[in-house]
Amino acid sequence: MISAYVTLGILLLGLALWRQRQPEPGHRRIAAGGWRQMRPLLVRIPIALIAGSFLAMLVPRELVATSLGDGSGLQGILLATVLGAVMPGGPMITFPIALALISAGTGTAQMVTLITAWSVLALHRVIAFELPALGWRLTGIRLLACLILAPIAGLLTMLLAAARA
Amino acid sequence: MAGKSGHRPAPSGPPLLDGSTVFFVLLALGAGLAVFLLQGADAFHTALTDGLGLLLLILPIVVTAVLVGAYVQAMVPRAVMERWLGGSSGLRGLFLATAAGSLTPGGPFAAFPLVLALYRSGAAIPVCVTYLTSWSVLGINRALVWELPLLGTEFTLTRLLVSLPLPLIAGLLTRLLMRHLARSTR
Structure with a gap:
């Protein structure tokens, strides 16, 4: 679990730095695009996890x-x-x-x-x-x-x- | 947020509640009920707290993963990928198709229209197959959002490593198949 945090943290930092060296597009616009993709996941992932832990029992x-x-x-x-x-x-x-x-x-x-x-x-x-x-x-x-x-x-x-x- | 975004036309991307989500809500309820009836209230409680605990651990990973996906999408726009895919169907073309496939985010509603457009504009079939295979086995977005948090880093890295040659194999097999088909119809 910790390695997942570290891997993703490094990836995100690297991408943000790479973006910093280009003129376009702004961090804010990228984050807004991310939020659009995030919304359905906020519904799906909790349901999936709970169903998964029930299924694991069965x-x-x-x-x-x-x-x-x-x-x-x-x-x-x-x-x-x-x-x-x-x-x-x-x-x-x-x-x-x-x-x-x-x-x-x-x-x-x-x-x-x-x-x-x-x-x-x-x-x-x-x-x-x-x-x-x-x-x-x-x-x-x-x-x-x-x-x-x-x-x-x-x-x-x-x-x-x-x-x- | 509900009031403001509710009136906006649907943003691109998957809807908040679709058929499979509803189906999975029902599956979760059914499985929960089965655990409760077959294994008792204690087992039900354990499963529920396990699931919620995992959720707390995973949510920050999912948020970071989605942001990583958004950066990749913004930095490697669709036009660049289309150029990669329009090239030759030689080894170089297959490698570029592999790279493009692994960077294409989103579900089948994103990948198939792109392939269809490529196919119609004359991309070779082995390139299309390599691209689709890469999108499905090497897709970075899905691996980061779903696989890494749920199945762990070691499993995810192992699976990605053994999957690296698969898109190329699929492309080469497609070439062989097509040569065979062409010969048998002659």
């Missing part, structure tokens, strides 16, 4: 630990890919569920896989935004090219963990 821990835990290996990665692809909704729904799944024992590689699958495949987003905007051909090619990305991310995470150990 998740069947043993089932999660055996099917998605560190020991679940490649099978867990494939399951995480499927779960991530069909998980409905935006970050407000996914991240609290992810938090609940991590506290129930989901392994890092499996969670990276799940979030990546949700990010690139997101079937709800494909239906709601992508197909209407981009059409079947472009969407189909993109989905085909992205099918293996989530397992790749999971396997890379495993390699990284093995290299560190």
Whole structure:
């Protein structure tokens, strides 16, 4: 948690200093733009967190630990890919569920896989935004090219963990 | 603030209360009720105080993260990104598309119109796929606002690190797929 504060503090300071060396746009205007994006989050994040902590209580821990835990290996990665692809909704729904799944024992590689699958495949987003905007051909090619990305991310995470150990 | 901003036309960006928010309010109520009924008042109370405690810790992070996003948006305007994406579909083009995707803030209502505009103005499909993949796996805004506070710095950095090659892989695979498609339809 502290590292998150420090990371963001340094990022913000760096950006503000960089802005200081340019003529445009003013800090005040940037902050106003930030506030516009902040308003819906002030509603969403509290609701998401509270729902997440209730869900964490309801998740069947043993089932999660055996099917998605560190020991679940490649099978867990494939399951995480499927779960991530069909998980409905935006970050407000996914991240609290992810938090609940991590506290129930989901392994890092499996969670990276799940979030990546949700990010690139997101079937709800494909239906709601992508197909209407981009059409079947472009969407189909993109989905085909992205099918293996989530397992790749999971396997890379495993390699990284093995290299560190 | 309610009186003054209530009359202004809706600002760009997501509405305050949309369908998914309402759905999640219902989900929170349902999950809370289930915890109360299945595990008793004590468990309900613990979950609620845990959630509120986490909220207090996270709010300053979210505020800072949104400000960081606002600075990035202001310093790298859309016009610059469009120029990055209009270039070649070679490796250089794919790298620029990766950078543009990770800097594009906001949800699908921001990214898809941009891709559509690019596609119509002749950007190569591998570039579009790389951009969309980067926006979805490397998007800095989402990582800072949601992932960093909820899942922690180490997890977020690990995930971003292993995701670095993914947009490039997707772009190259798209090129292969399209070559294959072109051959099979000939």
